[in-house]
Amino acid sequence: MDFNKEEYFQRQTTLSEIGVKGQELLQKAKVLVLGCGGLGSPIAIYLATSGIGKLHLVDFDSVSVSNLHRQVFFKVEDIQQPKVEVLANEIKKRAPFTEVTFTNEAINKNSILSLISKFDVVVDGTDNLQIKYLINDACVLTKKPLVYGSLYKFDGYVATFNVLNGEGDYTCNLRDAFPTIATDIPNCEEAGTLNPIVGIIALLQVNEVIKIITKIGQLLTNQLLIYNALENSQFKIKLKKNKSLIFEDIFKDSNYIDAHCTTQDSALLITASELKNKLNSENLEIISVFNNKDVFLPFDVYQKIPYKAFDAAEFIPDFEKHYVIVCEKGITSYDVTLKLKERYPSLNVFSLFEGIKKY
Numbered sequence: 001m002d003f004n005k006e007e008y009f010q011r012q013t014t015l016s017e018i019g020v021k022g023q024e025l026l027q028k029a030k031v032l033v034l035g036c037g038g039l040g041s042p043i044a045i046y047l048a049t050s051g052i053g054k055l056h057l058v059d060f061d062s063v064s065v066s067n068l069h070r071q072v073f074f075k076v077e078d079i080q081q082p083k084v085e086v087l088a089n090e091i092k093k094r095a096p097f098t099e100v101t102f103t104n105e106a107i108n109k110n111s112i113l114s115l116i117s118k119f120d121v122v123v124d125g126t127d128n129l130q131i132k133y134l135i136n137d138a139c140v141l142t143k144k145p146l147v148y149g150s151l152y153k154f155d156g157y158v159a160t161f162n163v164l165n166g167e168g169d170y171t172c173n174l175r176d177a178f179p180t181i182a183t184d185i186p187n188c189e190e191a192g193t194l195n196p197i198v199g200i201i202a203l204l205q206v207n208e209v210i211k212i213i214t215k216i217g218q219l220l221t222n223q224l225l226i227y228n229a230l231e232n233s234q235f236k237i238k239l240k241k242n243k244s245l246i247f248e249d250i251f252k253d254s255n256y257i258d259a260h261c262t263t264q265d266s267a268l269l270i271t272a273s274e275l276k277n278k279l280n281s282e283n284l285e286i287i288s289v290f291n292n293k294d295v296f297l298p299f300d301v302y303q304k305i306p307y308k309a310f311d312a313a314e315f316i317p318d319f320e321k322h323y324v325i326v327c328e329k330g331i332t333s334y335d336v337t338l339k340l341k342e343r344y345p346s347l348n349v350f351s352l353f354e355g356i357k358k359y
Contacts, residue, residue, distance in 0.1 A: 022214040026051040032119040038198040040125025048095035060106035134256040136174035156201035171221040172239040270350040330355035
C-alpha cells in the first residue's frame, strides 16, 4: 500500500505544538532503547510510530512464555526468539519511516560509553538495578539525556535525567534520586508485576522522549514521578543535585555486577548439590554475608559478615581452605566473591549459585 509521510503523521502534526517542524525534529532524532522487555518493547513501538528517525534496540534476552502476559508485542510463535530481532521486525511492519537496528547482547561497562555517544536520547527499559546505574553514569559522562523508568509490584517510577538546562548545567540524575544501589530489591521476575502498570510507565517514558526532542511541555526533570496502580494515585518527589559526585571516579571504581545470575562467571559459582557434597570437608569454610545475622541457615557457618560491612582488604584468608560465600539469592555473595578473587587471585572462593533461596 502506498502512502506518504504527511498522511501517516497527520493526526500528530495537526497538533499546533508539534506541527511539521516538530515532526521533522522527531524524524532527525536518534534514540537508543536499552532493554526490550515489559518497558522497552512498547517504548520502541510507540517511539517508532511517533516518527523517530533512527532507533537502536539493545537486549540479550529471548522471548519466554512468562513474558507474553505483559510484553504484548511478542506472540506465542516468538518464544525462544531474540527479543530485539522480533521487535525490530514488528517495528518495520508498523513504522516505514523509522530506521531500526539492534544489538543482541547484554549492556556492559566496556562498550556502553561508545554506544551511548552515538544517540540524542537514551531510554532505560531494563529491570536490573546495577545496569540502571551503569546506564545513568554513562549518560552523565557522555552528557546524554536519560529517560528513566522502573517498576516494583504496583508502583511505577519515571524521571528524565541529565538534561542541559538554560544555565549551562545538567539536571538531576539517578544518583540524586537514589544515592546508593539497593541490594535487596527484587526484579520483576522475583517480585511480580501487573500488566497495566508496565504499559502505563512505558508510555510515560515515550511521552518524555517526544517532549525532549520537540522541546514542548514540561519535562520530569529534577523530580521523580511515582504512580500507584491500585490507588490510581501519583505524586512527584523533588530532587536536589549532588554536585560533589565525580562520575569519572565512580565509573572507574564500579563493576556494575549484573544481578541476574545467568551473567555470572560459572568458575566462581558452586551449586547447591555441589555444596551439599562438600559440607563434611575439613578444608571448607562457609561465610554468610546476610545483613541480618540472625537468618537461619541449614548448615554451620564459619563466619557471619554483613554485606554492608564486608571489606576484602580486612579479610585474612587461609589459602589452604575453600571458601563458599552465601546470601539470599546469590547476588551479594557473588559481589563479595568477585572482590575477594580480585584481591587474592589464587584463593579458592565461590559463591553459592542462586543463594539459600534455591538451596
